[in-house]
Amino acid sequence: MENAKGKNDDDVLLARLLDDADDLKPNMDKDLASLLSSPTWIDIPFQAPDTEFKGTMERAPDDGNLKTLYQFFKEFKMDKMLNDVVTETNIYSHQKIKTIMRTTKKEVEIALYHRMGVVQAHCIHSHWENSTRYEPVADRMG
Structure with a gap:
């Protein structure tokens, strides 16, 4: 379920978990405790990687001599x-x-x-x- 800021509740819980990982308190809220005991998958839309070639194209030698x-x-x-x-x-x-x-x-x-x-x-x-x-x-x- 999305909250007012447009974030998924699981995202918020995970962010809190990561922020508070060093100082976990015994009185943490129930949702955070359940996330700790049973991690869940977060659905993130696929972002295609940049596949544009950024190198330089090698040309055949001008003299036509290819490598042995x-x-x-x-x-x-x-x-x-x-x-x-x-x-x-x-x-x-x-x-x-x-x-x-x-x-x-x-x-x-x-x-x-x-x-x-x-x-x-x-x-x-x-x-x-x-x-x-x-x-x-x-x-x-x-």
């Missing part, structure tokens, strides 16, 4: 991910065959590029997306 797979892949700044794969590979090899393989980041990087070049996908992240994943690449990327 390697140049494109490097833009993902995946150094940490590759370092993690190297660390886990070396730990796994030590646990499994009792020898540290000393795999390097460059070796993992080359292996991923090779795999991704052999199995073509319409875009780079398709190799590890759930719907289009290519297991030999996706499983190694975490």
